Structures are given as structure tokens and as C-alpha cells.
Amino acid sequence: MNNKVPHAGTVLRNFVGGEFITSKKLFNNINPVDGTVINQVAEADEAIVDLAVKAASGAAHAWKNMPMAQRCALLHKVADGIEARFDEFVAAEMADTGKSFFQARTIDIPRGAANFRAFADMVKSQSTECFHTDTPDGKGALNYAVDKPLGVVAVIAPWNLPLLLLTWKLAPAMAAGNVIVAKPSEETPGTATLLAEVMKEAGIPDGVFNLIHGFGQNSAGEFLTKHKQVDAITFTGESSTGSAIQRAAADGVKGLSFELGGKNAGIIFEDCDFEEAVAGSARSVFTNGGQVCLCTERLYVHRSIFDKFVTALKGKAQAIKIGWPLDEDTDMGPLISHKQRDKVLSYYQSAIDDGATVVTGGGIPIFGDARDNGAFVQPTIFTGLSEDCNIVKNEVFGPVVHIQPFDTEEEAIAMANDTDYGLAATIWTTNLQRAHRVAGQMEVGIVWVNSWYLRDLRTPFGGMKLSGVGREGGSHSLSFYSEPTNICIKL
Numbered sequence: 001m002n003n004k005v006p007h008a009g010t011v012l013r014n015f016v017g018g019e020f021i022t023s024k025k026l027f028n029n030i031n032p033v034d035g036t037v038i039n040q041v042a043e044a045d046e047a048i049v050d051l052a053v054k055a056a057s058g059a060a061h062a063w064k065n066m067p068m069a070q071r072c073a074l075l076h077k078v079a080d081g082i083e084a085r086f087d088e089f090v091a092a093e094m095a096d097t098g099k100s101f102f103q104a105r106t107i108d109i110p111r112g113a114a115n116f117r118a119f120a121d122m123v124k125s126q127s128t129e130c131f132h133t134d135t136p137d138g139k140g141a142l143n144y145a146v147d148k149p150l151g152v153v154a155v156i157a158p159w160n161l162p163l164l165l166l167t168w169k170l171a172p173a174m175a176a177g178n179v180i181v182a183k184p185s186e187e188t189p190g191t192a193t194l195l196a197e198v199m200k201e202a203g204i205p206d207g208v209f210n211l212i213h214g215f216g217q218n219s220a221g222e223f224l225t226k227h228k229q230v231d232a233i234t235f236t237g238e239s240s241t242g243s244a245i246q247r248a249a250a251d252g253v254k255g256l257s258f259e260l261g262g263k264n265a266g267i268i269f270e271d272c273d274f275e276e277a278v279a280g281s282a283r284s285v286f287t288n289g290g291q292v293c294l295c296t297e298r299l300y301v302h303r304s305i306f307d308k309f310v311t312a313l314k315g316k317a318q319a320i321k322i323g324w325p326l327d328e329d330t331d332m333g334p335l336i337s338h339k340q341r342d343k344v345l346s347y348y349q350s351a352i353d354d355g356a357t358v359v360t361g362g363g364i365p366i367f368g369d370a371r372d373n374g375a376f377v378q379p380t381i382f383t384g385l386s387e388d389c390n391i392v393k394n395e396v397f398g399p400v401v402h403i404q405p406f407d408t409e410e411e412a413i414a415m416a417n418d419t420d421y422g423l424a425a426t427i428w429t430t431n432l433q434r435a436h437r438v439a440g441q442m443e444v445g446i447v448w449v450n451s452w453y454l455r456d457l458r459t460p461f462g463g464m465k466l467s468g469v470g471r472e473g474g475s476h477s478l479s480f481y482s483e484p485t486n487i488c489i490k491l
């Protein structure tokens, strides 16, 4: 693989109306593996955000009226373009996040490309409603709905799966005929900038896709969500940011789609396939250093197998190879930033202060090389806390889990549901009746039984309570990005 980081040492620019433009204010893009500066990023000010929204608005009419087959063919070209520059995308994603070569090349980048193909194909088979209505004259009326795009959609993405989560929104929004102003996380501007280049190379008309860089509050994110000409906002990130965006969007009564935080539970019943439950739980806790919104941070294990399970999961945690992203055997990289590491370590400390038993981890690994300047933490397991402790209640977003024993099914369900979040849950059991019974009682958007993160892109994806508003995936995404108009024809 060519692992040269694209645009290393240069300035990543905003992409507005088909042109790359810089700005007066630059900020550093840091590699979390060793703390080095990869490149600088041009922060979009209010005027640049305004230009981007106006460029999108100006391109809206032609894009929505382009024949669907032509629009979808262009989105296929975008997918082809990502694949043609695959190594560059992998290198940029690894540099920005520190995630492993294995993960970037098998999940992040291929799925980023796949999102464009999937939604370009799905939109062609999206149907609308049609009703025949009786009328007093006996002739009747025909009602049918036509889908129209919303207009200018603001897409705001987080840093944990930068290209994958950005394209998960862009692809259905563009397929449905919307024009875009996208803002990646300030922590991960690399692959989004490459994507802007690919959009241009693929022939996406100028203004249909615009990219702005910057932060949230009092920066590009806030300028975008408050902009009067933005018709809808789709956001993935923290629940507290979701509230801030909801307030910013209130005046314009904009459509909102939110994928927010989680505090996901896993329930391990005594009748589970033990080896599978341990291996699956290790994946669900530690994948991407725990920085996946679907990761499990609370495990409830039947008391009869509690000690055996804790020991087995400890073995898995201690076997995780933390290291350089390019090493083939690296399982886990750093957290995204020193700020995130400070947050995770403060949760570790609060667990210890609350009297937790540290089964493994609890601190930072020491390497004796440049990685000591990075943002690494140890995979960590705690036990022994009550359910009201800080680390059991709040999303940490790191490689950590608290394990609690339970005696009855009812008790496990009650503890799993006793949270302000409602994103995902995992159940491990070989009892079919129990699987259905418990799954149906989970107050979440997604339940996995005997698996985790097994995704079919057509299924509804999203959360309840603090975890989100609306659903993405297949026709759910397409219906958010479309506005139906009912047409009533008197016959």
C-alpha cells in the first residue's frame, strides 16, 4: 500500500461552488498516534458558510430536475472515484484517527464507497402512496403523492467513523435530489476533503456538494445550522450537541434527523453460547477503541456465570494489541485526541473514586517511543459499582465497560433500560423464546441477538430518548430527505 498521507504539510481547504477556497483562520490537524501536526485546515467563517449555502441553493433546481438515472450514475461514479483513490483515503483516515490499517481498509473506506452505490440503487425503487377516494357524484378522485427533495441539507458529521458516517447521510440526501453543505468534524477533515476532490472528478455539478471546515459553537457548525436558507439538518454526534442544534434550528422550523449518543447494554444469560458471548462482547466493547456509538458500555451477566465471564473478558482485553496503525497485528489505536483521552481518564478516575474493582486497565499504556505523545488509553473493565455511578450512567466513548451481575430476567431488563439513552442493546442466549421476549422489551432503536454490529443498510437505524430523532437506513433515509406532495385529481 502507498501510505503517503495526501495533502500532508499543506492546507486543507473548503470546497464551495466547485472551487477550493482557503480562509484567514487556520487550525492544526493532529495525528493522535504521536501528536504530530499532519496539515492545517482552513476554518470557514460566516461569510464562507454563507457562500456555500448560496452555492448549494443556486445548484438545487438543476440537480433535482436531472433525470434520476443520470443523477444515480453520477453517484456510482463517486463510489468508483473513492475506490480509484482507495490508498489515499485509507492513509488520510488512519492519519486523522489513528485507527488500524485493517479497520480503515475493511470497514471505513469500502463502506464509504458502498453507501453511494446502495442509495443510488435504492432510490430507483422507492415508491409513493396512491389512494382512490369515493365522492358523492360517484366519479371518485385519485390521490397520489410525489416525492420532492427538501432543498439545501446541512450534513454535520462526527470523528469516529469519518467517511462512513458522512457518506451515510450524503448518499441518500443527494440521491433524493438535495444539495449539500457538509461539515466534517474538526478532528477528521482529511477524507472529507478527498471526497470533495472525487465529487469534482466524478462530474457532480458545481454547488451540489459543498464542504466547510471548522468547529461547532461560534464556528462553521453553528453558522450553518442557523443559516436561514438551510432547509434541513442531519447530524450525528453527542446528545448535548443535538440539543444545541435543535435550539439553533428552532426559528427556521427546519427538518431534523439526529443520531446521538448511547449507553448501550449487553445482557449475557446463563444459557448463552459462552465462547461466542465473550468474543462478541469483546468486539462490542473494544472495537475502534470503544469509539462507536453502538459499543457496549454496560454488561449484565447472570450471576451463575459472572466470575467465569469476567475472567474470560479480562483475557480478551489483555490480548488486545495496541499499536501503530500500519502494523498488521494492531487491534486498537489511540482515542481521537488528548481532549478525548482526558475525558475518558476522568471517567476511569470517577469509577475508581466510587469504589470500583479494576479488573484490567484503568490508565494509559507506556510504549517508550513516539506513541507516548499520542492519545492512547488501556482497554478497561470495572466491576462492583452501583447502577447510579457516573460511569454507569453516562456515555464515556472509550474502551471501557462496567459488568454487573443479575439474578432474574426481569432485573436484567430493568437495569438495561434504566438509562436516559436508547440506541442499541445486545442479548446473548440460546433460548429462542427468551430472545424474542427480551428483545421486544428493550427501549432502544436496535437490538442484536447473539451478534453485534451486523448491519443491513435497508433496516431502520437510530435511537430513542437521548439517542436521537428519526431513523436512517434504506427507505427511512430516503423519506427523511424527501417531502411528499399529495396530488388529488377529481375524476
Ligand code: NAD
Pocket: 156, 157, 158, 159, 160, 165, 183, 184, 185, 186, 214, 215, 216, 217, 218, 220, 221, 222, 225, 236, 237, 238, 239, 241, 242, 244, 245, 259, 260, 261, 262, 292, 293, 395, 397, 423, 463, 467, 468
Ligand atoms: P460532537 O457532537 O462533539 O461533534 C459532532 C459534529 O458536530 C462535529 O462536526 C462538530 O464540529 C459539530 N458541532 C459541535 N457543536 C456544534 C454546534 N453547536 N453546532 C453545530 N455543529 C456542532 O460529537 P463527536 O465528539 O464528534 O462524536 C462522538 C459522539 O457522536 C458520541 O456521543 C457518539 O455516541 C455519537 N455518535 C452517534 C452515532 C449514532 O449513529 N447514533 C454514530 C457515531 C457517533
